[in-house]
Amino acid sequence: MNMTQKTSPTVSAAMLVIGNEILSGRTQDANIQHLGIELGLRGIQLQEVRIVADIEKDIVDAINTLRQRYNYVFTTGGIGPTHDDITSECIAKAFGVANTPHPIGFKLLADFYASKDIEFNAARQRMAHTPEGATLIKNEVSMAPGYCMDNVYVMAGVPRIMRNMLDGILPLLKGGAVVKSHALTTDLPEGLIAEHLKSIQNVFDGKIDIGSYPKDRKVKKGYIVSLIIRSSDEEALSISVNQLQEKLIELGGKVVDGEVEEEVLFA
Amino acid sequence: MNMTQKTSPTVSAAMLVIGNEILSGRTQDANIQHLGIELGLRGIQLQEVRIVADIEKDIVDAINTLRQRYNYVFTTGGIGPTHDDITSECIAKAFGVANTPHPIGFKLLADFYASKDIEFNAARQRMAHTPEGATLIKNEVSMAPGYCMDNVYVMAGVPRIMRNMLDGILPLLKGGAVVKSHALTTDLPEGLIAEHLKSIQNVFDGKIDIGSYPKDRKVKKGYIVSLIIRSSDEEALSISVNQLQEKLIELGGKVVDGEVEEEVLFA
Numbered sequence: 104m105n106m107t108q109k110t111s112p113t114v115s116a117a118m119l120v121i122g123n124e125i126l127s128g129r130t131q132d133a134n135i136q137h138l139g140i141e142l143g144l145r146g147i148q149l150q151e152v153r154i155v156a157d158i159e160k161d162i163v164d165a166i167n168t169l170r171q172r173y174n175y176v177f178t179t180g181g182i183g184p185t186h187d188d189i190t191s192e193c194i195a196k197a198f199g200v201a202n203t204p205h206p207i208g209f210k211l212l213a214d215f216y217a218s219k220d221i222e223f224n225a226a227r228q229r230m231a232h233t234p235e236g237a238t239l240i241k242n243e244v245s246m247a248p249g250y251c252m253d254n255v256y257v258m259a260g261v262p263r264i265m266r267n268m269l270d271g272i273l274p275l276l277k278g279g280a281v282v283k284s285h286a287l288t289t290d291l292p293e294g295l296i297a298e299h300l301k302s303i304q305n306v307f308d309g310k311i312d313i314g315s316y317p318k319d320r321k322v323k324k325g326y327i328v329s330l331i332i333r334s335s336d337e338e339a340l341s342i343s344v345n346q347l348q349e350k351l352i353e354l355g356g357k358v359v360d361g362e363v364e365e366e367v368l369f370a
Numbered sequence: 371m372n373m374t375q376k377t378s379p380t381v382s383a384a385m386l387v388i389g390n391e392i393l394s395g396r397t398q399d400a401n402i403q404h405l406g407i408e409l410g411l412r413g414i415q416l417q418e419v420r421i422v423a424d425i426e427k428d429i430v431d432a433i434n435t436l437r438q439r440y441n442y443v444f445t446t447g448g449i450g451p452t453h454d455d456i457t458s459e460c461i462a463k464a465f466g467v468a469n470t471p472h473p474i475g476f477k478l479l480a481d482f483y484a485s486k487d488i489e490f491n492a493a494r495q496r497m498a499h500t501p502e503g504a505t506l507i508k509n510e511v512s513m514a515p516g517y518c519m520d521n522v523y524v525m526a527g528v529p530r531i532m533r534n535m536l537d538g539i540l541p542l543l544k545g546g547a548v549v550k551s552h553a554l555t556t557d558l559p560e561g562l563i564a565e566h567l568k569s570i571q572n573v574f575d576g577k578i579d580i581g582s583y584p585k586d587r588k589v590k591k592g593y594i595v596s597l598i599i600r601s602s603d604e605e606a607l608s609i610s611v612n613q614l615q616e617k618l619i620e621l622g623g624k625v626v627d628g629e630v631e632e633e634v635l636f637a
Contacts, residue, residue, distance in 0.1 A: 123581055128406030128417045128600065129551075130583070132399070135421070149393045151428070152421035154402070157581075162419070184561045185582040186568035226564030238611030261584060284396075294451045297493030301453035314390055314424075315452040316397070317528060330398065 114147045117169040120154040121162055121180040121190055122260055133262040134179045141269060146278030147175065148337075157181060157184040162193035169254050170197070175268075175276065179186050180260030182249065184226040195234035195253055203295035241271045251275075280335035284342045287330045291356035293317055299350050299369050301328070303343055310339040313347070329362045381414045381546035384436040384444070387421040387458055388429055388447040389527055399614050400529040401446045408536060410487070413545030413602075414442065416559035424448060442543065444536075447527030449516065451493040461519055462501035472500040475515050482513050508538045518542075547602035552611045554597045558623035560584055566617050567597070569611055577606040596629045 118138055124130040132154070138350030139149045150173060151248040155161040162181075169176045195202035216223040230247040233239070240256065242250035242264055249258045258268040289296070293315055297300040304313045311334040318327050330347065334340040350357045375441075385405055397482040398420070402622045419439060423429040437444045448457030459508065462469035476498040483490040500506070507516035507523065509531055516525045516535040525535040551584040556563070559583055571580050578601040584596050601607040618625045 120419075123579070123600075124388075124583060124598070125402070126406050126419065127410055127551075127600075128416075128547075129401045131403045136395045136398045139393050142385060143394055149395075150423055152387075152393065152419075154419035156417055162521075163393060183582070186571060187579075187581055192543070213386065219626065220561075221561075224565075227561040229564075230561075282394075284394075292488075294488070294491060294494040294497075297452045297496075298491075304453060312390070314454050314455075315450065331391070333390075333394075353477045 112279055114175070114277065115150045115173040116147050116175040116177065117151040117153070119165050119169060119178045120152065121157065121178060122154070123187070124182075125154050126156055130350065134260070134265050137262070137266060138177055140274075141273060141331040142175075142278075143282060145273060146281040147276060148279075148282065152219075154234075157187045157189055158163055159189060159193055159196070162190065163197045166194060166197040166255065170253065172364050174254060175342055176255045177272075178255065178257050179265050179290060182230065182247070182257060182259055184229050184247075188229070190257060191229075191232050192236065194255060194257060196352060198234050198236075198252060200231050200235040202234055204228065204231050205237060205239060205248075205250070208233065208239050208250075214248060231311045243267050280332050283340055284331050284333040284338060285360075286341060286362045287332070287344065287348060287351070287360065288362055289328055289330065289351050289356045289358050291351060293326065293328050294331075295354060296328070296351065298310055299354070300347070303346050303350065306346075307334075307339050307343055308335050310334055311343045313343075317334045340348060345369070372631060377632040380544055380545065381442070382417045382440040383409055383414050383442040383444065384418040384420070385447045385490050386429070386436060386443060387419065387527075388424065388445060389421070390423045391528060391573075392421050392447075392452070393423055396473070401527070401532050404533060405444055405531070405536065409442075409543075409545075409550060412540060413542060413548040415549065424454045424456055426460055426463070428454060431463045433461060433464040433522065437520065441521060443522045445522065445524050446532050449497065449524060449526055451496050451514075451592050451601045455496070457524060458496075458499050458501065461522060461524060465501050465519060469499050471495065471504055472504060472515075472517070472574055474508060475500065475506050475517075478516060479569075488562050507535050507602075510534050540561065540569050549600050549602045550604060550606060550607055551598050551600040553629045554599070554611065554615060554618070554625055554627065555629055556625050558618060558621055559593065560595050562596070562598075562621065563618065563623075566621070567614075570613050572616065573592065573613075574601075574606050574610055575635040577601055578610045580584060580610075 126133050142149050153165050190201050213223050214232045233250045234252050236253045237250040242248050244264045244267045258265045268279045300313050314331040315327045375390045392399050395436050420432050459469050479498045480490050500517045501519050502518045504517040511531045511534045525532045567580050581598040583596045
């Protein structure tokens with residue numbers, strides 16, 4: 104981590120997942136975790152996710168709230184050719200512009216379908232519509248592009264396409280301080296170590312964040328709590344990890360570096 | 371489905387997932403899909419999900435927005451004994467009441483820890499705190515209860531505990547019309563069928579909802595789009611499924627009942 108990163112402010116992001124199928128439970132979302140990890144590696148903190156249905160007002164309101172509150176907004180879903188794909192109309196409405204054929208995207212898809220001898224009909228042309236002023240994002244999987252509109256990045260919901268689009272977006276983003284994390288796993292229950300976690304976190308006064316994650320176990324012995332210490336300050340991270348490790352041992356605990364898959368019954 | 375269900379209005383729900391670990395990508399959420407499915411089976415539509423960090427203002431604001439907008443709100447995460455478990459303080463603040471030891475919950479946990487010869491210390495006592503006026507929700511996995519506060523149901527984040535608490539909550543909820551769904555899978559691309567989906571949905575004027583989900587395929591042949599027709603009106607559902615099936619065959623497509631796992635390349 105270099106000095107620029109150390110002193111730069113937090114860069115924040117939100118994600119808007121658009122799709123009835125996630126809310127009904129038909130589909131398990133596979134994009135939130137991927138985005139959270141990829142942004143984190145680049146010093147961008149995913150701070151909020153919203154999942155909304157294919158309802159215009161809900162999408163427009165969410166976009167306008169999130170794009171003002173966070174540095175970046177990433178959407179997934181709703182950019183295909185069918186009637187339930189209303190993301191572009193909604194983004195256009197949120198920005199108060201028209202949703203029109205993008206000259207480059209339109210030609211790209213027209214040529215693509217011509218080369219396959221497939222009719223470039225009205226439904227397929229919808230995939231070449233973007234809010235006026237949008238910049239296209241490449242889709243190497245299925246051709247129909249995503250796009251960026253100001254600080255809002257619009258991606259497909261199909262995970263393989265989303266990941267391909269994100270790969271093209273990531274180099275364009277400006278990250279802040281990269282938050283590094285260190286995991287310790289212990290056999291001590293949360294209820295015993297809670298006050299010490301709080302004390303150590305308080306000593307570093309906002310520089311570190313300790314998360315405590317009990318494992319879901321059916322057995323009664325073994326490593327039962329993962330402690331994740333996170334900081335963008337490597338020195339603070341290192342010192343606090345050492346302090347925590349010493350405290351856990353002082354309390355009679357076993358401690359291992361990293362996470363251990365076991366399960367917890369009570370705190 | 372009986373007449374009461376047919377004519378009852380939509381019952382709506384939102385979910386608030388509280389936890390830095392989901393946003394950072396460290397943990398894959400496993401509760402959203404389960405809640406969406408279980409509510410749907412009881413005629414309650416999950417209409418929005420928000421995932422927020424362990425930040426008081428974010429949690430309080432989300433709770434107050436969602437509990438006014440939806441019939442039910444379900445939260446997961448942040449009710450353990452450690453410093454990062456701040457859900458109860460936040461719910462209390464959202465309702466403008468104190469977060470105090472719940473008489474029944476306090477005795478329950480005091481007796482439980484006494485029986486295990488484990489100190490019922492301040493950290494563990496935190497798990498017996500609820501907003502004043504809360505009704506406890508049983509936790510048969512790890513004892514520390516969830517609770518209900520007006521229309522807000524507060525559950526643990528560990529999936530096995532969340533599911534156990536939800537099992538106790540579901541019989542208490544009043545559902546509306548149960549939305550049934552029927553899946554058709556076809557080898558026709560979305561771009562070809564898009565206009566017909568829209569026409570059929572329009573004929574039923576709000577009574578049915580058709581979702582179109584392309585499969586992520588690497589091969590070029592096979593079944594590539596799942597169409598999910600949803601309705602709380604069984605007659606409308608049945609007629610629209612038949613109409614859609616006939617239209618797909620008329621367009622030269624193969625159609626199968628249900629979903630087929632294949633993958634799509636372009637629309």
